Amino acid sequence: MVAVMNVDFESCFIFMFFCLFLLLCYPLFFKKPKDSQGGFNLPPSPPSLPIIGHLHLLLSTLTHKSLQKLSSKYGPLLHLRIFNVPVIFVSSASVAYEIFRAHDVNFSFRGNPPIGESLLVGSSGFFTASYGDYWKFIKKLMVTKLLGPQALERSQRIRVDELELFYTSLFDKAMKNESVEISKEAMKLINNSICKMIMGRSFSEENGEAERVRGLVTESTALTKKIFMANMLHSFLKKLGISLFKKEIMSVSCRFNELLERILEEQGEKLDEDQDMDMMAVMLAAYRDKNAECKITRNHIKSLFVDLVVAGTDTSRHATQWTMAEIINNPKVLEKLREEIDSVVGRTRLVQETDLPNLPYLQAIVKEGLRLYPPGPLFARTSREACRIGGFYMQEKTPLVINAYAVMRDPDFWEEPDEFKPERFLVPGKEEEREQAHKYIPFGIGRRGCPGSNLAYIFVGTAIGVMVQCFDWKIGGDKVNMEEARGSLVLTMAHPLKCIAVARTPNLQIPSS
Numbered sequence: 001m002v003a004v005m006n007v008d009f010e011s012c013f014i015f016m017f018f019c020l021f022l023l024l025c026y027p028l029f030f031k032k033p034k035d036s037q038g039g040f041n042l043p044p045s046p047p048s049l050p051i052i053g054h055l056h057l058l059l060s061t062l063t064h065k066s067l068q069k070l071s072s073k074y075g076p077l078l079h080l081r082i083f084n085v086p087v088i089f090v091s092s093a094s095v096a097y098e099i100f101r102a103h104d105v106n107f108s109f110r111g112n113p114p115i116g117e118s119l120l121v122g123s124s125g126f127f128t129a130s131y132g133d134y135w136k137f138i139k140k141l142m143v144t145k146l147l148g149p150q151a152l153e154r155s156q157r158i159r160v161d162e163l164e165l166f167y168t169s170l171f172d173k174a175m176k177n178e179s180v181e182i183s184k185e186a187m188k189l190i191n192n193s194i195c196k197m198i199m200g201r202s203f204s205e206e207n208g209e210a211e212r213v214r215g216l217v218t219e220s221t222a223l224t225k226k227i228f229m230a231n232m233l234h235s236f237l238k239k240l241g242i243s244l245f246k247k248e249i250m251s252v253s254c255r256f257n258e259l260l261e262r263i264l265e266e267q268g269e270k271l272d273e274d275q276d277m278d279m280m281a282v283m284l285a286a287y288r289d290k291n292a293e294c295k296i297t298r299n300h301i302k303s304l305f306v307d308l309v310v311a312g313t314d315t316s317r318h319a320t321q322w323t324m325a326e327i328i329n330n331p332k333v334l335e336k337l338r339e340e341i342d343s344v345v346g347r348t349r350l351v352q353e354t355d356l357p358n359l360p361y362l363q364a365i366v367k368e369g370l371r372l373y374p375p376g377p378l379f380a381r382t383s384r385e386a387c388r389i390g391g392f393y394m395q396e397k398t399p400l401v402i403n404a405y406a407v408m409r410d411p412d413f414w415e416e417p418d419e420f421k422p423e424r425f426l427v428p429g430k431e432e433e434r435e436q437a438h439k440y441i442p443f444g445i446g447r448r449g450c451p452g453s454n455l456a457y458i459f460v461g462t463a464i465g466v467m468v469q470c471f472d473w474k475i476g477g478d479k480v481n482m483e484e485a486r487g488s489l490v491l492t493m494a495h496p497l498k499c500i501a502v503a504r505t506p507n508l509q510i511p512s513s
């Protein structure tokens with residue numbers, strides 16, 4: 001058996017030289033992929049470098065943008081080679097539509113998890129699970145206990161309380177004339193709500209536990225690009241006994257594990273008294289039940305928690321931050337939104353999630369924010385079987401990456417695609433057509449699409465609603481700097497939005513305060 005080696009490369013150049021060395025030792029592994037099978041070719045591809053293929057293009061700091069640029073030259077369906085692994089990239093709605101209309105099940109896999117034992121993208125995870133019995137069991141549980149419309153109605157009180165705390169924290173800062181970091185406040189709101197919804201309690205602020213969880217979520221997000229590379233190269237590097245970025249991934253996983261073991265002990269103790277079981281309690285009951293429909297391990301429970309907290313928190317808080325930044329940069333949008341909230345909700349009570357259906361402009365703003373700044377600009381799948389797409393041949397286990405950023409800024413489908421224009425989402429009848437035709441895909445596509453989209457709309461909608469209803473916002477300078485941070489695969493602002501809140505609703509009643 002090949003000994004597994006942990007690799008923690010700080011520089012991609014070291015990596016490249018290392019691979020060059022390996023090339024001399026293992027010519028066998030560096031054969032070019034077969035470009036054609038049965039007369040069909042792979043999609044077009046830009047010129048590649050010897051050995052590493054197009055690796056350098058994927059290491060570029062804003063991967064979704066460099067891929068968008070490449071696709072405008074080589075077409076919306078292209079292939080890049082990472083060493084000898086061909087990866088297919090999709091950058092247009094029409095190609096995405098063609099693939100998922102005919103091959104949704106075939107592309108409902110995410111490839112082998114790069115580090116099996118990790119709670120973060122390991123083999124016990126839901127995100128990484130194959131499309132099969134375990135995935136179906138958890139998806140059903142997720143809908144009935146956490147994310148479906150009825151489950152969301154049952155957990156509404158949790159979010160109402162957290163939204164009030166969010167408002168109170170902003171109000172305190174406004175009174176002290178203290179700067180507000182929007183993404184930090186949004187992170188608290190979202191993370192506390194999700195934790196309470198999953199396990200019936202949030203982590204304690206007093207002993208620093210809550211801050212530790214938020215820190216782990218941020219660290220996990222910062223690893224997305226490394227995880228993406230580890231995933232793409234997993235089957236190739238496994239042959240060489242290399243486990244890419246294992247040390248960093250396991251470090252986060254171990255700290256999550258420590259925290260979650262404590263929670264599980266606690267949850268297990270109160271299980272017997274619990275009638276109305278939350279999601280974690282149901283998982284624990286299934287773990288204890290030898291005859292359960294699906295065999296659940298302790299790692300399944302912990303990994304699911306990590307998946308939900310990481311997938312739900314950072315995405316929603318970045319979406320809130322980007323959208324708020326656009327609102328501040330567009331005073332007319334702010335004014336129009338405020339008029340809508342003032343006329344529907346008034347100024348004496350806090351806007352609530354039950355108001356959202358009556359606030360179409362607020363909904364349009366949230367959608368437009370997600371269109372321009374999808375927190376997950378690239379999402380990856382893997383084909384289970386060989387298939388043909390647009391006359392091109394894809395072997396089994398071919399990684400497929402959808403560039404949601406490029407799809408949602410495609411000038412063939414979107415007028416003035418780079419402009420923030422929420423009004424485009426107010427045209428009746430257009431919305432359904434867009435989603436069905438895969439033109440609007442911030443939450444992915446098909447059966448592996450995001451199960452948390454309804455909850456995400458609630459988080460972002462209510463957070464933006466409260467910030468606009470209750471405060472004026474002062475920034476240093478004329479405009480918020482919308483530059484993107486480099487190096488992460490989660491769309492992040494290079495300069496986190498910091499501003500001063502000025503209270504504008506002196507007669508607001510907060511029931512619990």
Ligand code: HEM
Pocket residue numbers: 126127128194307308309311312313315316319374375376379380442443444445446447448449450451452453455456
């Ligand atoms: C603005 C917020 C959010 C965005 C933009 C977002 C986006 C995404 C995307 C692009 C995917 C991959 C979809 C695909 O492969 O087609 C995904 C998957 C997922 N998301 Fe979200 N998400 C958000 C919020 C949430 C929330 C609040 C939760 C739950 C608490 C959640 C849970 C998940 C899970 C569990 C998956 C994996 C689904 C699977 O593999 O079957 N997400 N999300």
